Amino acid sequence: MFSFALGVGTKDSAGNWLEVYYPEPTLNPDPALVAPVLKALSYAGGNQATELTTVQASTCAAAVSDTGLKLQLEHLQTSKKPLVAVILDTDDKPGSVPEAYLKLHLLSHRLVKPHGINLDGIFAALPNVAWTSQGAIAIDELANRQLQARLAGENLEVFSIDKFPKMTNYVVPKGVRIADTARVRLGAYIGEGTTIMHEGFVNFNAGTAGTAMVEGRISAGVFVGNNSDLGGGCSIMGTLSGGGKEVISVGENCLIGANAGLGFPLGDRCTIESGLYISAGTKVTVMDSDLNPVDVVKARDLANKNDLLFLRNSQTGIVECRTNRSKVELNAELHSHN
Ligand SMILES: CC(C)(COP(=O)(O)OP(=O)(O)OC[C@H]1O[C@@H](n2cnc3c(N)ncnc32)[C@H](O)[C@@H]1OP(=O)(O)O)[C@@H](O)C(=O)NCCC(=O)NCCS
CATH class of the missing domain: 3.30.70.2010 (Alpha-Beta Plaits)
Incomplete structure (x- = not known):
């Protein structure tokens, strides 16, 4: 069974x-x-x-x-x-x-x-629901319930209209911190030791394997490896809408900078410069250890490769891939869940 x-x-x-x-x-x-x-x-x-x-x-x-x-x-x-x-x-x-x-x-x-x-066909299986201070209400029954609440002198707060409720009203997994619970949908997998700040968002069928700092968006289907840091406002592309088919993931010990974006599977110990959005087709110049260009490849060709630093050279505008020499260290005090 x-x-x-x-x-x-x-x-x-x-x-x-x-x-x-x-x-x-x-x-x-x-x-x-x-x-x-x-x-x-x-x-x-x-x-x-x-x-x-x-x-x-x-x-x-x-x-x-x-x-x-x-x-x-x-x-x-x-x-x-x-x-x-x-x-x-x-x-x-x-x-x-x-x-x-x-x-x-x-x-x-x-x-x-x-x-x-x-989870095939899950959207079709789930009804769109009004999530309110009086629990789940069918959309076409909401207006009547709002009127009834008013007449009884009560306040009926509508938190969201969605197919997915917030995760924490159903499950609070051990060892997590979630600053704004509305930003994590039921069906998210939040690993032990994960902190999700107010800007962070986690969709269903997506999440973090273990310790992580999430200040950006983890789209449906994306899984983030242990000890990785998603900077403020960063975005990891999903595959539900917009045409992308490749499953995107983030390896262990990665740093996605603030307002950066990722559209291909990232290996371990990789960093993306803040503000740099790399989609799968972005042409990337691969640099040697002396920072001389050796090759030009599409970002998807670097999928799951380890120890890479991606940045947009501020003098040439070229997206470069260098060897990543820095180590991601999550702030232990910031990440305490006690
Ligand atoms: C890309 C990044 C990782 C580089 O950081 P770093 O490895 O510490 O590099 P430094 O800033 O020390 O720079 C090293 C050298 O590269 C140069 N450099 C850095 N970024 C560059 C760029 N985009 N273009 C050209 N040169 C650059 C620096 O000027 C410096 O040059 P120098 O050797 O002549 O002194 C960093 O800029 C970054 O974006 N970090 C993300 C931080 C973040 O967003 N955290 C989440 C917060 S919510």
Whole structure:
């Protein structure tokens, strides 16, 4: 079995799921532990998301032997909101809202890495939702709810209109600092030791492997290696829109300068000068150790090569690639998460 999870969520007034929260999603669970739940749901194989009644939750709580699962079911049996059990036999593309939310949870719980799970068609699977101070609301029900709130003397704050909610309302992974939680979407993978400052942004199916300073944009599909520093306002191109197809990544111990940009996979111990935007096709002059030009290549030809320094020569305007001799050192005090 690929994944199993029990969740509590929100539906619109027509009974369609808007979102689901899974307190403890599992990857490759032992089928024996979840067998009583599968039996209660008459599970006959395949991928399915089935609504669970509080009575079924209570029956299952009595039947399971695993103490963690038992406790979870005991909590869920008191729910006033709809419950769901999702069983993913295989990692097929998400076929429902609960399945899509489970996959996003698996990423943010660090159970799978970006590109480690099938998210094909996830945009079509997810509804656009109003994320408000009263939880998730269907867009076409928002105006009525706003009126009801006003009439009751309440304030209904709309935080965003989006297919993806903010990650921290579902998962707060251990050992991270996130200055502005609205800038990290559910489905982001935030490694232990990562600091995300206000300018930082992390999309779903993207993130950091471990320690990192993020003051720039990590687009969907981009994964950043350990101990790398993304300077203020920098941008790593994504592949969702704009025509790019190549998966872009950043290696370990890299520095992407403030307002710089990257459009190809960067190796380890590389630096990009602040303000220099290099796309995959940028012509780059490769310099030898005496700073004499030896070759002109496209930036994509330098993909995943280590120890490179990219800068735009301020006297000639030429983008140069030199050997990177400096070491990225993250400020230990700045990065403390205690
Ligand atoms: C590109 C960069 C890494 C170079 O830094 P550095 O290796 O410390 O280099 P220095 O500034 O000491 O410069 C070394 C030499 O190269 C020259 N040089 C630096 N950048 C140059 C450029 N763009 N064009 C021409 N010459 C340049 C310097 O004038 C100096 O010349 P010298 O040997 O005659 O004295 C740095 O300018 C940079 O952009 N760092 C990013 C910092 C950042 O944005 N951090 C995130 C903050 S949020």
